[in-house]
Amino acid sequence: MWHVYILQCADDTYYTGIAIDVTKRVGTHNLGRGAKYTRSRLPVTLVHSETAEDKSAALRREIVIKSLSRREKTKLIESSAVV
Numbered sequence: 063m064w065h066v067y068i069l070q071c072a073d074d075t076y077y078t079g080i081a082i083d084v085t086k087r088v089g090t091h092n093l094g095r096g097a098k099y100t101r102s103r104l105p106v107t108l109v110h111s112e113t114a115e116d117k118s119a120a121l122r123r124e125i126v127i128k129s130l131s132r133r134e135k136t137k138l139i140e141s142s143a144v145v
Contacts, residue, residue, distance in 0.1 A: 063082070063113055063114075064080055064081070064082055064113070064114045064115075064116060064117050064119070064120035065080065065081055065082070065084045065111050065112065065113055065114065065120065066078065066079075066080050066111070066112050066114055066120050066123045066124050066127060067079055067080070067081065067084050067087070067088075067108060067110060067111045067112075068108075068109050068110035068111075068127065068135065068138075068139060069088065069091060069100065069106040069107060069108060069109065070106065070107045070109045071099075071100060071103035071104075071106050072103050072104055072105055072106070073103050075103060076109075076132070076135050077091075077097065077099055077100050077103075077106065078124055078127045078128050079096075079097065079124065080114075080117070080120040080121060080124050084108065084111050088106065088108050091104075091106050092104060092105050092106060109139045110138060110139045110142055112142070
């Protein structure tokens with residue numbers, strides 16, 4: 063099962079990505095081996111996660127989330143519980 067997740071970086075920015083194992087992926091980010099964006103913004107914290115049917119659905123949802131404004135992302139995060 064695929065997941066779409068949002069991380070809050072140390073500089074208070076958000077990073078959105080997809081993974082099968084979110085916990086492992088967050089660990090990879092925090093080791094500095096994740097996305098280039100997060101490497102200079104460590105540590106990161108998982109603030110939102112949602113499941114998707116498959117990789118294609120996860121990628122589509124990632125695009126939607128990335129297109130949201132910061133205010134809209136914050137509302138999404140506040141309306142959900144971290145898995």
